[in-house]
Amino acid sequence: MTRSGPRSSPLGASLPANDIHAISVSLPTWDNIVRYMAGDKAIHDKLESDYPRFYQHACVQTLNEAVLARLGFGVDDSKCLIFSSPDGARRCVQYFGEAVKGQPFWTRQAVFRLAVPTADENDKWARFWAVVFPASDASAEAATAFWGFMGDGISSRHAEFCFDRFLFMESFDAELEKSESRLRTHAPAASGNEAAPPAPWSSTQDGTAKESLRTMIAGLVTPSSGSESVHPEDVFLFSKGMCAMGEVARQLAPPYNSPASEAVIFGWPYGSTPKCVQASGYDRFTFLHRGAADELDALEASLASGERRIACLFCEIPSNPLCATPDLARVRALADRFGFVVVCDETIGTFVNVDPLPHVDVVVTSLTKMFSGACNVMGGSVVLNARSPHYARLRDALRQVHEDLVFPLDAATLLANSADFPARVHAANRNATAIASLLSRHPSVQQVNYPSLVASAPLYERYRRPGGGHGSLISFVFARPDSAVRFYDAVDLAKGPSFGTNFTLVLPYSQLAHAFELDWAESQGLAKHIIRISVGLEDEAVLVSKFEQALRQVEDFETPPRPSAATLDALCSLQQGIMKNKIEWGSAGAASSDFRSDVITRPSLRMLAAIVETTLGDDVFGEDRTTREFEAHVARIAGREDAMFVVTGTMANQLCLQALVTTRPSGIVFDADAHTLHYEAGGASLLSGGMAQPVAPSNGKYLRLQDLERHAVLPTDDVHRCPTGVVSMENTARGCVVPLDELRRIRDWARGHGIKTHLDGARLLEAVATGAGTLSDYCALVDLVSVDFSKNLGAPMGAMVVGDRRTIAAMRRTRKAIGGGMRQGGVLAAAAREALFENFGTGAEPERPMLRRVHALARRVAAEWTRRGGRLGRDVETNLVWLDLDAAGLEISPEILIDTAKRYGVALDGPRIVCHHQIDARAVQGLVRVFDELLGTDVGVNGIAYLEVLKGGGVAED
Numbered sequence: 001m002t003r004s005g006p007r008s009s010p011l012g013a014s015l016p017a018n019d020i021h022a023i024s025v026s027l028p029t030w031d032n033i034v035r036y037m038a039g040d041k042a043i044h045d046k047l048e049s050d051y052p053r054f055y056q057h058a059c060v061q062t063l064n065e066a067v068l069a070r071l072g073f074g075v076d077d078s079k080c081l082i083f084s085s086p087d088g089a090r091r092c093v094q095y096f097g098e099a100v101k102g103q104p105f106w107t108r109q110a111v112f113r114l115a116v117p118t119a120d121e122n123d124k125w126a127r128f129w130a131v132v133f134p135a136s137d138a139s140a141e142a143a144t145a146f147w148g149f150m151g152d153g154i155s156s157r158h159a160e161f162c163f164d165r166f167l168f169m170e171s172f173d174a175e176l177e178k179s180e181s182r183l184r185t186h187a188p189a190a191s192g193n194e195a196a197p198p199a200p201w202s203s204t205q206d207g208t209a210k211e212s213l214r215t216m217i218a219g220l221v222t223p224s225s226g227s228e229s230v231h232p233e234d235v236f237l238f239s240k241g242m243c244a245m246g247e248v249a250r251q252l253a254p255p256y257n258s259p260a261s262e263a264v265i266f267g268w269p270y271g272s273t274p275k276c277v278q279a280s281g282y283d284r285f286t287f288l289h290r291g292a293a294d295e296l297d298a299l300e301a302s303l304a305s306g307e308r309r310i311a312c313l314f315c316e317i318p319s320n321p322l323c324a325t326p327d328l329a330r331v332r333a334l335a336d337r338f339g340f341v342v343v344c345d346e347t348i349g350t351f352v353n354v355d356p357l358p359h360v361d362v363v364v365t366s367l368t369k370m371f372s373g374a375c376n377v378m379g380g381s382v383v384l385n386a387r388s389p390h391y392a393r394l395r396d397a398l399r400q401v402h403e404d405l406v407f408p409l410d411a412a413t414l415l416a417n418s419a420d421f422p423a424r425v426h427a428a429n430r431n432a433t434a435i436a437s438l439l440s441r442h443p444s445v446q447q448v449n450y451p452s453l454v455a456s457a458p459l460y461e462r463y464r465r466p467g468g469g470h471g472s473l474i475s476f477v478f479a480r481p482d483s484a485v486r487f488y489d490a491v492d493l494a495k496g497p498s499f500g501t502n503f504t505l506v507l508p509y510s511q512l513a514h515a516f517e518l519d520w521a522e523s524q525g526l527a528k529h530i531i532r533i534s535v536g537l538e539d540e541a542v543l544v545s546k547f548e549q550a551l552r553q554v555e556d557f558e559t560p561p562r563p564s565a566a567t568l569d570a571l572c573s574l575q576q577g578i579m580k581n582k583i584e585w586g587s588a589g590a591a592s593s594d595f596r597s598d599v600i601t602r603p604s605l606r607m608l609a610a611i612v613e614t615t616l617g618d619d620v621f622g623e624d625r626t627t628r629e630f631e632a633h634v635a636r637i638a639g640r641e642d643a644m645f646v647v648t649g650t651m652a653n654q655l656c657l658q659a660l661v662t663t664r665p666s667g668i669v670f671d672a673d674a675h676t677l678h679y680e681a682g683g684a685s686l687l688s689g690g691m692a693q694p695v696a697p698s699n700g701k702y703l704r705l706q707d708l709e710r711h712a713v714l715p716t717d718d719v720h721r722c723p724t725g726v727v728s729m730e731n732t733a734r735g736c737v738v739p740l741d742e743l744r745r746i747r748d749w750a751r752g753h754g755i756k757t758h759l760d761g762a763r764l765l766e767a768v769a770t771g772a773g774t775l776s777d778y779c780a781l782v783d784l785v786s787v788d789f790s791k792n793l794g795a796p797m798g799a800m801v802v803g804d805r806r807t808i809a810a811m812r813r814t815r816k817a818i819g820g821g822m823r824q825g826g827v828l829a830a831a832a833r834e835a836l837f838e839n840f841g842t843g844a845e846p847e848r849p850m851l852r853r854v855h856a857l858a859r860r861v862a863a864e865w866t867r868r869g870g871r872l873g874r875d876v877e878t879n880l881v882w883l884d885l886d887a888a889g890l891e892i893s894p895e896i897l898i899d900t901a902k903r904y905g906v907a908l909d910g911p912r913i914v915c916h917h918q919i920d921a922r923a924v925q926g927l928v929r930v931f932d933e934l935l936g937t938d939v940g941v942n943g944i945a946y947l948e949v950l951k952g953g954g955v956a957e958d
Helices: 030-037 058-071 085-098 138-148 157-164 203-221 241-252 272-278 292-305 328-338 391-400 407-438 457-463 481-490 509-513 516-525 538-560 566-576 589-593 605-612 625-637 649-660 681-688 706-709 740-752 766-769 775-779 805-817 824-839 851-867 894-903 923-936 943-951
Strands: 078-083 106-113 127-134 169-173 233-236 262-266 286-288 312-316 341-345 362-366 381-386 445-449 475-477 504-506 531-535 642-646 667-671 691-694 724-730 757-763 784-788 799-803 880-882 911-914
Touching: 030 481, 030 509, 058 078, 058 157, 058 943, 078 085, 078 138, 085 127, 085 138, 106 642, 127 138, 127 157, 127 784, 138 272, 138 943, 157 233, 203 233, 203 381, 203 851, 233 312, 233 740, 241 341, 241 381, 241 391, 241 457, 262 272, 262 292, 262 504, 272 286, 272 312, 272 445, 272 605, 286 292, 286 391, 292 799, 312 328, 312 531, 328 341, 328 457, 362 531, 381 757, 381 880, 391 566, 407 445, 407 475, 407 538, 481 531, 481 538, 481 740, 509 516, 531 805, 538 625, 538 642, 605 824, 625 649, 625 775, 625 824, 642 649, 642 805, 649 681, 649 724, 649 757, 649 784, 649 799, 649 805, 681 691, 691 706, 706 740, 724 740, 740 757, 740 775, 757 775, 766 775, 775 784, 799 805, 851 880, 894 923
Parallel strands: 262 286, 262 312, 312 341, 341 362, 667 691, 667 724, 724 757, 757 784
Antiparallel strands: 078 127, 106 127, 106 169, 233 381, 362 381, 445 475, 475 531, 504 531, 642 799, 784 799, 880 911
């Protein structure tokens, strides 16, 4: 087992370095990948190597050019593909006919072999079949496709071997045997005394190497139960993994127009597999991309109806790149009941980690990957399950058509590379587990796909071998697509195609495997910006450090810039200079004595500075960088896929409700005192069309599950009543914090009944400041959340909706329809962003003490009321104080309270007192004098002490 220091390589460098038969290539930036897939000549000209099915290896290309020259075809108007068997050439021509149907095209098939037969291995291996075709776009596209997903092309070592003997080869037309034609040529060196160089191996050596490979694979794939050992004769070797897959698919395809001529792919597979299976002769092809139980339910129902039959089902354990594990036991039961064949690709899991054979009929493996590990040879294998009901048929079919096409030097390389295969698998398992754990904890990462972390983890455990691990392959998705680009460009590791290498290899998977179908792939659940990691054998600490460094660059990228010191200095001068009385920014003004609400706070000079320095792009067109970055930042700290900036909290709430009401009729359960119900101008009825279903919390604080169970209308309830479709909650509610556990229970109940949930988070940051949970904790428990930046944070306006990407995308259209589109939206977003950073912080938990200090002030205000004999309507948990004016012995109406407060220079609108960070000492003194007059006491108060609470002076509470 060899270890090497991980590092990124320059564009085009072969991976591994300095190996003529390397099968990967360095594509170190995201832009390199995009341009590579677009066929950019400037990129392709720099490639020293590439994945052999994606391009013509230099050795293959050299042989191609020699063939075209010998046959008299111009390299500018003709191209050719070279195969090691006539079957591959024949199927290539057949594919051409189907792919360019309706367009003029031609092909020629030439066979090359030694003109003078020899008794050694030269006779068998110094031969090949060339398919020549026009260099038109359509033909070139068809050739690239067939070469890529079928894998029948000649290997680089075989091409190198044949080129060294090319002068000793003759050619003839493959379709006309030895008849004279343009394709009939004589060997230039045949008339001399020189003989073709002998093969550097013997047939015995080749046979021994391949038998050793079959024996090793048979031993590894034998079920862990030891019930029956796999015999080496049931192992078939192929030159590539896709050749193995293609041969199996072709042998399982029933005759044309057969009722069972359908192949099913269950789960998201490697990108070439569906194309290979589709081109293998089936009338119908079904892609069950999620690999989910309900897809098996539907398949079972259709088969049980008798109206549908299938020939085979293909799956992977685990899948590439989503690392999902299929329910093989259930698939096996269906296969036995309905008579289809189950084919499982275990390449990612490896023989060492997983044990699929007891549940499937055929196991397919790409030996190119972890089995070899060295990234310098291709190979594949097929293993038949001798206990399968289809065993005899499959064995006879494969024996009849199987050709030994694994070039001897490739077989010898595979054998040498695989000597320490189990030890390498275990080492990669340990490293991958560490990297998956690191990624899963990072707030910028939205999803990590690893067999132990995805929803199908229990299934993987069922098929994991004793002592086996979870493999070396991980994929993950950042919450922000542009963060994926930043990460990929920054990570100092090998970057390029393939996986299962001894060195760690990173790839933006969809950008390469689905470059021309990105929208389709994303619609099926594969993110456009997903990144795949094949974790290698490097030192774990070094690998972790490499990933941490790249993630730090992502963090720096995602943190929006703050106003410059120069701008802040200039604005401070404005305040202190002659403009002091002409601008209101940075001064609390009337807010300093206003206890009516926390929305009346004034914006700070830093917020003005942020506006001065903001970008002025058009947000309707998605062109304002400040707005986009702020949305992405809030989505990240909220732990959700996406976010949308809006002008007000009311707009945020009503857009949420409109998006969640997806059926008619639909009821919306509200807290009976909810802001969304009473203070948003009937927006719910206007925009969503939902019927309000007010519910008074039984605990007097916030809605609980028992309230919903009692009052919500379920679809199975009385037909006269409107079914509940949405539950809208507040946090905080009446200043009280809704516990995470309660929200979790409500979420589970709602999901069980198909009910959507909305959280009015106008004061959600107040709840977070109490330590009850992080912003991401709360946002994970509901479908859509609104977060306000004006309440207590001081932004002039602005709120955010956070949720899933698809819903947010639809809400942007609704926002535009109701006039919420913003042109220079950065002017508002910059101030809101600064308000969040200045008064809460940049993360999911408070970094600034301001909100906690306001809570302390609220508790002190409550204490002044109660020490004078007053009673509270509720406990003080955050910044709201509720005076109980109905307490025994008090004859104080809200109007008396408000009028008394006015005389002392304090603004109130009833028994609810709202504290915020701009209340000053004079206002506190005035409020206490109000208490004294109303309660007939004169205890006195030190107003300066209250001001110290806000400044962090740490005044002790009574």
